[in-house]
Amino acid sequence: MHDKGRITAYQMALMIYPTIYATAVLMVPEITGQYVGRDSWAAPILGSLNGFFTAYVLYKLHKMYPNESLIQYSKHIIGPFLSKILGLSYLFFFLFMCGFILKEYYFFIGISLLPKTPMIAIIGSVVIMASLAITGGVEVLGRASQLFIPIFILPIPIFTIMLLKDFDPKNVLPILEHGLLPVLQGAAAPQAWFSEVFLISMFLPFLKDPEKGLKWSFISVFAVMLSLVSLNLLTIFLFGEMTASYTFPVFKAVRFISLSDFFEHLEAGIITIWILGAYIKITVFYYALVLGNAQWLNLSDFKPIVLPFGLLISLFAIWEFANLQEQFEFSKFIFPFYVPFMLTVLPTILLIIAKIRTRNTMKKEPPRISNY
Amino acid sequence: MKIFELIGISILVFLILLLEWRKLYPNQKKEKIILVTLTGISLLVAILLLYFPEIPGPTQMISSLFFPLGRMLK
Structure with missing residues (x-):
């Protein structure tokens, strides 16, 4: 065990929520809007099915091999050589995703808040902060998310209330005008984000209460689904079919807020709050990369x-x-296939192989004959 | 020639190496090898990106792998 820390299942759920949601809120409303138009609220509901499925598969694998993460227990399932290759592909995936998230973070901050700051300053500052948290171990991560994430969730209901007077609920009608096929296409991007619930595999071995792991993973997937559906509805109520033509429509909506000429330009506030969630997301992926590497190479310490x-x-x-x-x-064309392939399809194959192997070894054992 | 950037990157990599090296015990040979390899790779990538910023990277690799599937969504 590389990390002596222990977290609760509740803290893990608070880590997984921003891991899916923090960048999904930037990209998903726009991408789904391009396929589905005014029915984009239905896409995250379909996409979340993949999230529930992934969480269930990884929890089943965790039940078979407790105290180990996917990179470690794959060697029991497919042998040492193949598991090294699998581990390397996962490490490359985490490396790629860390870069992906950091770049997304830079684009968003750069476009909306700090247009003249060089890229290296924006990316470097958040990486240094994340590395400080990771050096502290998983417990620091859990406590940081316990501190930050309630503040991160809070703005959704507040801004919804502030926008109520601008809403036009008729924009959502007629429901499912073009049938279900566009909704399925629109669900491709959200389901990729939902499969990021895979990261529970890295945290389940550290749980104080592992029996609650599945329950809390389901709760966090459900919470993300609820937030994405409500935000998609919010953008449709405000912009209608126009949603797809904006970059970052949710933040466009926040910019729209104007209450009695006093509450205006709230986007600076919401970006500050969003940074908390993005920070947790970067830290979780970075931690998975570092810990996964230490497990892959059997290092004594990951620091x-x-x-x-x-x-x-x-x-x-x-x-x-x-x-x-x-x-x-x-994110629109490649991401919906690459991410679920790594995070859902491969663990499912592993689970099937592990099930078959355990059943075969049980068959090979001689039947127990009682001596009485 | 971008000589100042090169010196800056080298100093940064060297500082990271020094900082982490001091945390290791003398008997942690494997860790030392991995630390040097990792910083070496980083230095290599940094220099590569400094002189050829347009070089095809991991994005192009993954895109070419998953391109046939991506066409389904167009």
Whole structure:
């Protein structure tokens, strides 16, 4: 065990919520809007099915091999050689995702708040903060999310109330005008984000109350689904079919708030709050990368490799996308296949193999004959 | 030639190496090897990106792998 810390299932749920939601709120309303138009509220409901499924598969795997993460127990299932390759592909995935999230973070902060700040300052500051939390271990992560995430969830109902007078609920009618097929296409992007609930695999071994792990993972997936549906509804009520033509429609909606000429320009506030969630998301993926690497190489401690990986993920962030449009195209066409392939399909195959193997070994054992 | 950026990156990598090296015990040989390899890779990527910022990266690799599936959504 590389980390002596212990967290509760509730803290884990608070970590998983921003892990899915923090960047989904930026991209998903726009992407689903392009496919589904005014029915985009239905896409996250379909997409969340994948989240529930992934959480269930990983919890089942965790039940078979408690105290180990996926990178460790894969060697019991598919042998040492294949598991090293699988582990390497997961480490590359985490590295890529860290860069992806950091770049998304940079684009959002750069476009909306700090247009003249160089990229390295925005990315470097958050990486240094994240590396400090990771050096403290999983317990610091849990406590940080317990502190930050309630503040991160709070704005959704508040801003909904502030926007109530501008709502036009008729925008949502007629429901499902073009049938279910566009909704299925629109659900492709949300289901990719929901499969990020995979990260529970890294945290389940650290739980004080592992029997509550599944319940709290389901609760956090459900909470993300509820938030995405309500935000999609909010943007449809405000903009109607126009939603898809805005970058970051949710923040456009917040910019729209104007109450008695006093509450205006609240976007600075909501970006500050959003940074809390994005910080937890970056930290969770970064932690998964560092811990996964220590487990893959059987290191005695993961702390010495935190800072070198910080440098590497910053470089990947600079490398990955040249502009927001490129990243958006990637999230629309490639992301919905790459992420669920790594986070849902491969664990499902592992679970099936593990089930077959345990059943075969049970058959091979000689039947117990009582001596009485 | 971008010589100042090169010196800056080298100092940063060296500082990280020094900072982490001091935390390790003398008997942690494997950790030391991995630490040096990781910082070496980072330095290599940094220099590569400094002189060829347009070089195809991981995004292009994954895009070419999953492109046939991505066409389904177009």
